[in-house]
Amino acid sequence: MPSKVSSSSKDGNSPKISEATVSRLPAYYRALSQLADAAQVRVSSEELAALTGVSSAMLRKDLSHLGSYGTRGVGYEVEFLRYQISREMGLNHDWSVVIVGVGNLGRALAHYGGFGSRGFRVVALVDADQTLIGTKVKCGAEGKTVELLVHALSDLEDVIKETNARLGVVATPADSAQVVSDRLVKAGIRSILNFAPVHLSVPEGVDVRKVDLASELQILAFHEQRKAV
Amino acid sequence: MPSKVSSSSKDGNSPKISEATVSRLPAYYRALSQLADAAQVRVSSEELAALTGVSSAMLRKDLSHLGSYGTRGVGYEVEFLRYQISREMGLNHDWSVVIVGVGNLGRALAHYGGFGSRGFRVVALVDADQTLIGTKVKCGAEGKTVELLVHALSDLEDVIKETNARLGVVATPADSAQVVSDRLVKAGIRSILNFAPVHLSVPEGVDVRKVDLASELQILAFHEQRKAV
DNA sequence: ACACATTTGTGCAAAAAAGCACAAATCCTC
C-alpha cells in the first residue's frame, strides 16, 4: 500500500465500510466504467475480480457492504452497480481540487485529462515562485481544456474560498510541504493528497494520503533483490 | 494503500519480513537520511516514529525484524541504522530504471531529481510516438543532468539489454499498458511500477505496484463526503 | 557497586483482513 490515510473517524449512521474495501472500490468503479463503455450489460463477480486483480470472494464481500445489488445465478448489472459505487463514494457530483506547487509533478497533474472523467476538477493552481505566479497553465486534456492562472501562495486562503475547493494536492518540495499543509488546513481543507516525501502532521479530522514514488521503487527493489538466484 | 504487490513469493533463507513492514522501511530510511543530513547522531524509536507517522511500538517491531541494531536505554545510531536498512532493501547499489511512455507523467518522472539520491537512475526512455522518438529529454535535476534519447518501442528489448535495466515504469495510456507490460516481462523485467489505471496481468514471479492517482482522490472524496455535518 | 531512569526488543492479545465453503436465490431446459 503505497499510501495511507491518517486520522479521520466519524462514527456513522452509515454501516461502516472497512478501509481495505474503500481502497478497492475505485478499481471496481473503473472496471465497471470500462465495461459500460464496451456496452456490456452484466458482469459476474468472477469476471470483475479478474479485471481488478482481486479474488471473486473478496469482491463479493466488498460489494455486499454497499448493499445487495447482485442477482444470484446471474451477476451484477454493470450500470446499476457502477452507479451505486459512485453514489457511495460521492462521485455523482464533482470535487474541486486545488494544486499547490506547479513544478514537474503539479503541472503533469494539471495537464492530465483523466481526472475530469472521474469526478475531479482542478480549479486552482498555487505556487510560491514569483516567475510562475500570473502565468497560465493548460488544464485538462483535449476537448475540455481550460487555462488556469497560477496564484500566489499568499492568496491561498482566498482562492480556496472563492473556488470552494475541498481537496488539496501538495506537490511542493519536501521542505515546504508541512507549511503548505498547515495553511491548507487552516483554510478549511480536510482532505490532502501529498506527493512530498515527508509525513504531514495534521489535526484530527483531516485525512492525508501520501503518494511516494521513490518508496514504491524501493519496495520493488527490495523484492527484486530477493529474486536473485 | 494505494498500491499493491501482486505475486512474488520465494521462500527464503532470509528470515522473511512482512509486507506491511517492507512498505514502511522506505519512510524510515528517508527520515534517517534527513536526520543524518542534520548531523544528528542518535535517535529514539519515539522520535523516528513521530517523523514517519507510525507508533513507536510498531517501529521497533519493524526494525527488530532486520536485526537488533538499537541499544536499550539509548536508541539507534542514525547512520548505522540507515545503512542497515539500505542494505536490507538493496539500496547500497543503484537500480536502473526504464520508463515507457514519455508523456506528462513520464517526463515529470524523468525530470525529477529525487530518484538519484535514493538509489535509482533512469537509464532509458521509450515511447511509441514517432514525433517523440529521437528527441532528447533532460533527466535529473540540477547538478546531475543527463540528456536521454527517446527510443522507439520496437527497440524496447535491445534498450533493456544494453542498459541492464531491472525496474520498468509504465506511464502509457491505459489501453497500451498491458501490451507494454507483456513486452517488459518478455525482455526480462520482473518489477514494474504501473501508473496506468488498469490491472496488469503478469506471470508468477513478476511484481507490479500500481499507483493510481485518481483512486487516491476518490478515496479522499469518500471520506470527505462522510465528514459533512 | 548499587539503585534508578531510560529505551529497546518481544511475548501475548486484539483487531483487521483475506480466504473457504456452502446454503440461498435465480435462471434455464425440458
Next chain:
DNA sequence: GAGGATTTGTGCTTTTTTGCACAAATGTGT
C-alpha cells in the same frame, strides 16, 4: 413445474497486522 446449473451473499476459519505491556539491557549518578 421440477430438476439442474449458476452465481451471489455470508458465516466461519485462517492469516496478517496492530497494539499493549513489561522484562531485559544499557547508561548515569552517587
